[in-house]
Amino acid sequence: MTTTYLAQYLFAGLLPLALFGYLLGRRKIRTQQDPNARxxxxxxxxxxxxxxKMLMPAVLISVIGSILDLxxxxxxxxxMLAAAILILGAGGIWIxxxxxxxxxxxxxxxxxxxxxxxxxxxxxxxxxxxxxxxSIVFEAVHFFRIVNFWxxxxxxxxxxxxxxxxxxxxxxxxxxxxxxxxxxxMITAIAMxxxxxxxxxxxxxxxxxxxxxxxxxxxxxxxxxxxxxxxxYGFFAAITVSPLIVNLADKVxxxxxxxxxxxxxxxMGIMIIPLxxxxxxxVISSVPQxxxxxxxxxxxxxxxxxxxxxxxxxxxxxxxxxxxxxSRAVGETMIVVMAAGLQPNLSWNPLVGMTTVNxxxxxxxxxxxxxxxxxxxxxFGLGLVLLVLTLCLNIVSLTVIRKFxxxxx
Amino acid sequence: xPIDPRSLRKRKNSxxxxxxxxxxxxxxxxxxxxxFFADIIRQGYxxxxxxxxxxxxxxxxSILDDPRSALDKRLVPLVSRGVTRILPMQLRENPQLxxxxxxxxxLANAEVDQYIKNKxxxxxxxxxKLVDELVAEGSIKKxxxxxxxxxxDSKLAEMAGILSAAVGTIYLLGITFIFSFPAGVMAAIYLxxxxxxxxxxxxxxxxxxxxxxxxxxxFGLLGLAIFxxxxxxxxxxxxxxxxxxxxxxxxxxxxxxxxxxxxIPDSIRxxxxxxxxxHWQVVWDHILPLSLPGILTGTIIGLARAIGETAxxxxxxxxxxxxxxxxxxxxxxxxxxxxxxxxxxxxxRAFTERTSAGIIxxxxxxxxxNALAILLRNKYERKW
Numbered sequence: 001m002t003t004t005y006l007a008q009y010l011f012a013g014l015l016p017l018a019l020f021g022y023l024l025g026r027r028k029i030r031t032q033q034d035p036n037a038r039x040x041x042x043x044x045x046x047x048x049x050x051x052x053k054m055l056m057p058a059v060l061i062s063v064i065g066s067i068l069d070l071x072x073x074x075x076x077x078x079x080m081l082a083a084a085i086l087i088l089g090a091g092g093i094w095i096x097x098x099x100x101x102x103x104x105x106x107x108x109x110x111x112x113x114x115x116x117x118x119x120x121x122x123x124x125x126x127x128x129x130x131x132x133x134x135s136i137v138f139e140a141v142h143f144f145r146i147v148n149f150w151x152x153x154x155x156x157x158x159x160x161x162x163x164x165x166x167x168x169x170x171x172x173x174x175x176x177x178x179x180x181x182x183x184x185x186m187i188t189a190i191a192m193x194x195x196x197x198x199x200x201x202x203x204x205x206x207x208x209x210x211x212x213x214x215x216x217x218x219x220x221x222x223x224x225x226x227x228x229x230x231x232x233y234g235f236f237a238a239i240t241v242s243p244l245i246v247n248l249a250d251k252v253x254x255x256x257x258x259x260x261x262x263x264x265x266x267x268m269g270i271m272i273i274p275l276x277x278x279x280x281x282x283v284i285s286s287v288p289q290x291x292x293x294x295x296x297x298x299x300x301x302x303x304x305x306x307x308x309x310x311x312x313x314x315x316x317x318x319x320x321x322x323x324x325x326x327s328r329a330v331g332e333t334m335i336v337v338m339a340a341g342l343q344p345n346l347s348w349n350p351l352v353g354m355t356t357v358n359x360x361x362x363x364x365x366x367x368x369x370x371x372x373x374x375x376x377x378x379x380f381g382l383g384l385v386l387l388v389l390t391l392c393l394n395i396v397s398l399t400v401i402r403k404f405x406x407x408x409x
Numbered sequence: 410x411p412i413d414p415r416s417l418r419k420r421k422n423s424x425x426x427x428x429x430x431x432x433x434x435x436x437x438x439x440x441x442x443x444x445f446f447a448d449i450i451r452q453g454y455x456x457x458x459x460x461x462x463x464x465x466x467x468x469x470x471s472i473l474d475d476p477r478s479a480l481d482k483r484l485v486p487l488v489s490r491g492v493t494r495i496l497p498m499q500l501r502e503n504p505q506l507x508x509x510x511x512x513x514x515x516l517a518n519a520e521v522d523q524y525i526k527n528k529x530x531x532x533x534x535x536x537x538k539l540v541d542e543l544v545a546e547g548s549i550k551k552x553x554x555x556x557x558x559x560x561x562d563s564k565l566a567e568m569a570g571i572l573s574a575a576v577g578t579i580y581l582l583g584i585t586f587i588f589s590f591p592a593g594v595m596a597a598i599y600l601x602x603x604x605x606x607x608x609x610x611x612x613x614x615x616x617x618x619x620x621x622x623x624x625x626x627x628f629g630l631l632g633l634a635i636f637x638x639x640x641x642x643x644x645x646x647x648x649x650x651x652x653x654x655x656x657x658x659x660x661x662x663x664x665x666x667x668x669x670x671x672x673i674p675d676s677i678r679x680x681x682x683x684x685x686x687x688h689w690q691v692v693w694d695h696i697l698p699l700s701l702p703g704i705l706t707g708t709i710i711g712l713a714r715a716i717g718e719t720a721x722x723x724x725x726x727x728x729x730x731x732x733x734x735x736x737x738x739x740x741x742x743x744x745x746x747x748x749x750x751x752x753x754x755x756x757x758r759a760f761t762e763r764t765s766a767g768i769i770x771x772x773x774x775x776x777x778x779n780a781l782a783i784l785l786r787n788k789y790e791r792k793w
Contacts, residue, residue, distance in 0.1 A: 111689045116600035121592045122610075125617045125663070128656045132627055135634030201434030205645065209428055210435075211643055218435050227779050229717025232449070232768050233747040235753050237629025239761065240448050270441050301420055303427035324622060333720035339752060357722070358626055365633065365724050383630045387623070394622040398615070 013082055014058055014089065018051045021093040025050030028100045045106045052113040053096035057088040125254055136387055140381035146265055146374050147175045152381060154178065157162040158344040158360070160375040175378055177385070179344035182343025183354035187265045187336060190350060195329075201278025206277070207284045227272035236340030237267035242339060249351055256351035259341035265350065268335050272325050279324065283317030283401070284310060286408050317404040320397035329394035331386065333358040357382045430472050444639070453765025459554035459567065460517040460525045462488060466496065467510045467755040473497050480515075486536060487543075489516040491568040503545050516556075517549070519566035519759035529758055557766065561732040561746060566759035569752070573769055576734040577647060578716060579741035584651025584720065584738065585658055585715050590708055593662030597704075600663070601670040602692055620662035628657045629724025637725060645726040647742040653725060661714065665707020669700040674793045684749065702789030709782040719746040745771045 025047040040403040064083045100106075144152070155176015202222070206215050249256035256262075287310050295305040312319070341353030342363060364379035423561045464484050472479045476493040485493075492515045521540055523530040532540065541551045560570030592752055596617075604610040632653035636642045642649050673696055722728070728747050735742035743751075745767060754766040 023577075030449055045477050081721075090594070107580045107687050107690075111687055114689050115599070115603050118595050118603060119644060121595035122613055122663075124592050124596065124605070125620055125660060128659070129616055129620055131635055131656075132623065132631045135631050135639075136627065139634060183426060198434045199439050201431045202438060206432035209431055214435075219440070221439055221781065222777065225438060225442060227713060227717075227775055229719065229746055229771065229775065230751050231717070231719040231753075232772065235749065235764060235768060236448065238753070239452070270438070273438050301424040304420070305426070327622060327624075331626065333624070333626045333723075334750070337720075337723075338750070356626075360441040361626060361630075362720070362723050365629075366726075366728065380630065380634075383627055388622055390622070390627075391619065395615075396617050398618050398622070 002031045013086055014055075017054060017058070017086065017089045017093075021050040021054045021089075021096065022047035024093060024097060025100060028097050029102070032100070032102055039332050045110060046100050046104075049100065049104075049106050049170055050093050050096040052110060054092035055097075056113075058085045059093050061085050061088055086384060094281060097206065107154045115321040125408070133389070136380055136383045139377055142372070142385040143374065143377035143381040146210035146377070147381070148333065151175065152177055156346060158355075158363070175374070175381070177382065179346040179381070180355060180360055181385075182346050183261065183340065184330060184356040184358070186261050186348075186354060187268065187340060188326060188329060188348060189261060190265025190323070191269035191272060191329045192326060194327055196265055197274035198269075199273045199325070200280050200318065202273065202283055202312045204306060207281050208302060208310070222274040222277055225270070226278075229333040230271065231338070233267050233271050234264075234335040237263045237335055237339035241267055244352070245313070252275070254351060257341065257353040259353040260351045261340060261354040262350045264335045264339040268329055268332055271332070271335070272328055275328060276321055276325050279321035279401075280314075280318050283314045283321060283404065286317075286405060288408055314404075316400050320400035320404070322391050323400075325399035327390045327397070330393075331358070331390050333362060337362050357386055361386075415467065419528065419769050439659050447766050453762055453769045455526045455528070456557060456762040456766035457554050458526075458551045459556065460522040460549060460551055461495060461514040462517045462521070463512060463550075464515050465510055465512050465516070466486065466498070466502050468506045468508065470507070472500060483539060487517055487521045487540065489565060489567045490564050491563065491606065492516050514549065514550070515550075516540040516567050521549075521759060522567055523759050525549065526762075528762070531740055551707045557763075561734065562730060562743070562751070564730075566763060567755050569760070569763055570744065571748060571770060573731055574745045574748035574767075575735045575770075577731075578744045580647040580735055580738070580742055581651045581654060581744055582716060585654040586712060588652060588655035589658040589662055589711070593659050593708075594666050594704060596659075597663045597670060598668035598692055598696075598713050601667050602688065602696065602759060604749040610682045612650075613785075614725060616634075617660045617663050621664060624720075625718055625725060626720040628653055631656070632721060632725045643741075645729050645741045645743075646739045648738040649725050649742070650742070651738075652728050653721050655667030656719060658711045658715045661711035662704075662708055663710070666700070666704045669703025670696060672703065672793070673699050702785055706782045706786045707784070709778055713782075716744075716778075717746055717771070717775060722747050723750070745774075 026043045028050075029046040031045050046172050061084055062081070065084075151174050155174070156178045157174055157176045158179050159174045162362060169224070188211050202218070206218060209301050210218065242260065245260060245263050246256045246258055291313060292305055295309045296302070300308070336356045336359050338358055341355050342359065343353050344352045344360075345352055361382050362377040364382075367375065462484060463676045464480050466479050468479065477485045478660040479496050480488060480493070520532050521536075524532050524537065524540060525544075540549065557570045559572055560568055561573035563569040598612065600610065600771065604613075632649055635714070636649045636652055637644050642652075677695050677699065678691050681686075681695050686694065708746045722744060726742055728751055729741055729743065730751070731741055749764055749767045749771065752760045752767060
């Protein structure tokens with residue numbers, strides 16, 4: 001917890017120092033004023049200049065200090081660190097004061113600092129990605145040291161509770177992930193059967209047929225659909241849709257589990273409609289008007305124009321929109337956690353209980369096993385596969401969408 | 410070439426079919442929305458009323474050992490256990506209550522409450538008869554459920570409320586905003602206005618789009634591995650949750666801020682630069698104020714999404730049973746969606762209506778945030 005305290009002390013020490021530097025910088029330029037000269041900038045900027053010169057070494061040393069502290073490499077006493085920061089900060093102010101004179105191009109100097117800060121901000125996203133990959137890979141490696149990677153990928157039994165060490169000292173390969181992926185793909189496929197036709201047709205309706213009034217109602221309605229939290233969809237699937245499906249199946253004379261794959265699939269499909277429709281809407285409306293006009297001028301009906309001209313022209317974009325939708329469905333957690341089952345089940349029947357990768361990840365990490373137990377670590381192994389899968393889908397679809405837009409712009 | 414009227418009719422039919430199909434697709438989404446809201450409201454509205462029973466409470470020495478003795482014996486199985494629990498505490502705090510008897514309305518337990526609301530319950534026939542008698546006497550009434558908004562979570566359905574979750578949500582939202590908004594806007598400004606066109610920036614751009622499409626549960630794994638296991642921040646604290654959600658919201662804010670900045674025409678930049686402003690002055694004095702409505706719209710939508718997010722919070726342990734409001738950034742907290750999840754997995758029937766009521770509250774908050782974003786957009790949207 002030293003890091004938090006460190007941050008507090010730093011803040012307490014740095015703020016007065018920054019104020020001090022600001023005032024000194026302003027005073028310095030005021031004393032050097034030549035009443036007849038024209039200045040390149042206001043006094044305040046010179047104050048900020050001093051602050052910027054002071055912050056850089058101070059922040060640098062504090063970051064290095066916290067990183068050392070985090071890795072437990074060196075236990076730096078915070079008094080020493082604070083002293084170093086104050087001394088370096090004061091040194092920075094001193095350098096700044098020496099540089100301050102009326103001829104200093106203070107705006108340019110400040111601008112450079114600002115640009116650097118902005119650059120750092122834009123690198124956070126890269127750091128986040130590296131963080132995600134590292135944290136998952138790091139723990140997944142632990143897992144694959146215990147469980148054979150090949151067994152994990154091709155095994156058809158997932159039963160971590162029974163993972164015991166046999167007499168020979170080997171761990172039984174009960175981390176076979178095939179049923180989990182089968183469940184995931186089954187639910188994803190059901191979701192796509194709902195989302196793609198409905199989403200695509202809504203997009204066609206909104207961009208080609210609908211009047212302004214209809215669009216004005218339909219667009220926000222779809223946005224509302226996109227804004228509903230997934231935990232709510234999950235509750236709806238579990239409490240309302242599942243019993244409905246069980247009753248219906250009963251009437252037809254088939255038996256269905258309450259935790260069947262159909263209800264989370266259907267509800268997830270509805271959740272994804274807005275994603276498909278807004279992406280396809282973008283793609284369809286970026287098909288140039290001249291293509292439509294050419295087709296209509298030849299006597300084709302709008303439907304024929306759409307089917308024969310617009311959709312083929314927009315196909316790459318639509319396909320990548322669908323890939324993005326698949327990636328969203330594969331990554332969706334709450335609906336399946338609440339409405340799909342916990343029991344891995346390798347079956348083609350969507351009416352039986354199935355479990356998915358995400359359900360097992362949540363289950364493994366919300367249980368009360370020790371953090372280094374194989375079951376807990378298996379979450380990271382599954383997470384790694386999920387990451388690779390969704391990343392591939394995302395990269396392919398985002399690249400295709402960008403290429404598509406470039407072609408018609 | 411003469412046109413075959415039959416083929417023309419066929420084509421015309423297929424045209425109208427296609428058109429009808431496309432309108433049907435939109436209607437499906439609309440119908441679902443209506444059914445969904447109707448269902449949630451139907452299940453949840455009853456939770457906003459709560460049953461109370463009139464009872465004579467007697468404070469005697471014996472309630473310190475057996476709090477139930479304060480009540481009429483036949484009422485004991487009907488009254489919430491939460492009521493009897495607080496009686497000894499009241500007596501200890503105000504010793505002058507000893508020996509007094511007063512008539513008060515006390516909370517009925519969940520089963521009686523469900524019976525009064527005509528919902529499935531587990532009351533025994535004898536108890537049902539008693540409840541019916543009490544109703545006839547006028548000793549049972551339904552009042553607005555204030556406790557739902559002023560209590561924390563409880564294992565007793567009739568005592569459970571959303572206050573601690575609501576406060577936790579506000580904490581989490583604050584942290585998310587503080588960490589993601591400045592960083593997101595700064596990154597967007599850099600990418601739109603300052604970034605050189607080189608390979609690194611290309612990677613950053615692709616990366617931001619990818620990050621926005623990474624499953625949220627993986628952000629949970631990140632939070633667990635980095636913030637909890639590596640940095641040692643306390644599990645299920647608002648700080649860890651907020652940081653995790655901030656990383657998730659960051660790409661959303663960057664993408665929408667970039668769009669807002671890009672919408673500003675170059676003539677404004679050129680005008681300012683021509684008057685001798687530096688690049689940063691252009692950004693600070695012109696670009697930022699002009700794009701602020703767009704930036705805020707995107708931020709509100711991003712935060713609304715963060716409020717509804719549950720999966721990463723499950724992973725970092727924010728589904729613990731938490732009764733009290735969080736006292737600080739590092740104390741255990743829970744949020745509304747997590748509370749909904751916890752209630753939805755309770756086996757007691759009375760929790761179902763609580764869950765739906767929690768969902769109604771959450772949806773009201775989210776929809777008003779989205780409405781605010783749309784309003785902002787409509788009010789300040791400018792065509793250049």
